[in-house]
Amino acid sequence: MRQVQIAHAKAHLSALLELVEAGEEIVIARRGKAVARLVPEQRVLRSAADVLREVWAQGGLDIDSPAELPLDAHQIDLD
Known part of the structure; x- marks a missing residue:
């Protein structure tokens, strides 16, 4: 463990x-x-x-029925 004074810490923060x-x-x-103390x-x-x-403990993955993505609930009009 190293101890430094505040002025040194301010001047050398990146190195510390x-x-x-x-x-x-x-x-x-x-x-x-x-x-x-910096830890x-x-x-x-x-x-x-x-x-x-x-994931397995929570019921595993269902590859045949993919989960809905957050954007799937919203229609995005690109025109």
Whole structure:
């Protein structure tokens, strides 16, 4: 965990965000006292199998009767 002063954080925000994206935690301090913390956003990686498992649990896919798309409910006049 790295601690930086507010002035440094303001001047080097892009570089600090790169460190955070790489997994590092940054503490922003004012006069040596922590006031904020930059932490990486938690990412949930799902495999195709996970997604299909969820679809299957909800009744599967019906290829013969495709779902109605949102635009199918509205007639679009292109003339």
